[in-house]
Amino acid sequence: MVRLIRSLGIFLLLTGFFTAALAQKKISREEYISRYSYIAIQNMKKYGVPASITLAQALLESDNGNSTLAVKANNHFGIKCHKNWKGGRIYHDDDRKGECFRKYRSPEQSFTDHSLFLRGSSRYDFLFKLDPTDYKAWARGLKKAGYATNPNYANLLIQIIEDNQLYRFDKGVDVKVSPPSDYLADVDSYSVDIYNSRKVFVRNRIKYIVVKEGDTFESLTKDLSLMPWQLYKYNDLTKDSTLREGQELYIQPKRRRADRSHPVHTVEPGETMYSISQRFGVKLKHLYRKNRMKQGEEPEVGDVIYLRRKKPL
Known part of the structure; x- marks a missing residue:
């Protein structure tokens, strides 16, 4: 009987401890x-x-x-x-x-x-x-x-x-917020070191690099073991295009649609169809088709651009 009472007392004590612990974890x-x-x-x-x-x-x-x-x-x-x-x-x-x-x-x-x-x-x-x-x-x-x-x-x-x-x-007026310490970043934040220690990133399951000072199409095609035409085609560029430091350059073909987590995009100031195409890894011609736009047309700030399916009529 004494052992039973003692066990019951320990059980009640532990129950009270865990209840209190759970109560303390409640978020305000x-x-x-x-x-x-x-x-x-x-x-x-x-x-x-x-x-x-x-x-x-x-x-x-x-x-x-x-x-x-x-x-x-x-x-x-x-x-x-x-x-x-x-x-x-x-x-x-x-x-x-x-x-x-x-x-x-x-x-x-x-x-x-x-x-x-x-x-x-x-x-x-x-x-x-x-x-x-x-x-x-x-x-x-x-x-x-x-x-x-x-x-x-x-x-x-x-x-x-x-x-x-x-x-x-x-x-966004007078608001300063930072990501929490355990915030799960997008896949874009992950990188691996390959191709002569050059960082290669992944977006929409497509590899891309960030242009560094001194990079040229000639040096990049040599470093990345690509043919010259590939960098132009993969990035919807022409042979007279120039590179700038910080530019994101795909080293694999872009896709017909964006990742599932990005079905649409609301146009921000300064964005063009090309920049949106690069941002989400979608081929430019397919981006125009999905949004029922003619080649060369540009969206206005606030427009919704469809990235995975065709824009409804």
Whole structure:
């Protein structure tokens, strides 16, 4: 009996210890915003979803990152599996018992998938025609499109945005945010040293280099064991083109479409169809075809350029 009481006491002590430890790990709203604002801003630049909306939805859906789905599955937006989902899964009670939700390797994947989810569904198309700084219109639009069943969903998002001044992330005014220490960088950040110690990067599964001072087409073709015509063709260049320091130069053919994580791109100041083609590793002629544009036409700032499929009529 004494041994049983002692064991029970130890069990209760350990239970209390682990409960307290779990309680201490709970993330505050301020901590969550500090942790994920950088990722929300990066996704806004890539996909056009206002950072304030992304953060407000994540805060609401994940209980500031403390929900079961966020903790166990890195699912910060409560996105369910749906029939086309081929990734990890977790089962959780929601509208019905044991519903299937998406499971991610990292929170960053969840944020990206949220942007792609909105970009990839026709019912959300009208949102991307709204002013990106009009968070109220976006919140009401999400409710209208059926993102959530809660009739007060739009008002909840607006209140979170205003209470925490999340709208400042949409405008970029007096906002200084840095990537978290464990931020998962894009594949572009990875490099290997080959070809006479020259760094070779990978984008859209295509190798490219960064031009250094003193590089010429002749020296590069020799260093990289390529034929002269290959560098011109792979980069949509002509024989009278010149190189500049810092220029990115593909050493393999570009592809017909961008990586799955980049279905579309919102044109930024100073960008051209050529620079977008180079940025995402898509052949220039295919980029024009996908966007129903004539060779030589240039987009305007704010235009949406389709990188994987043809632009809808």
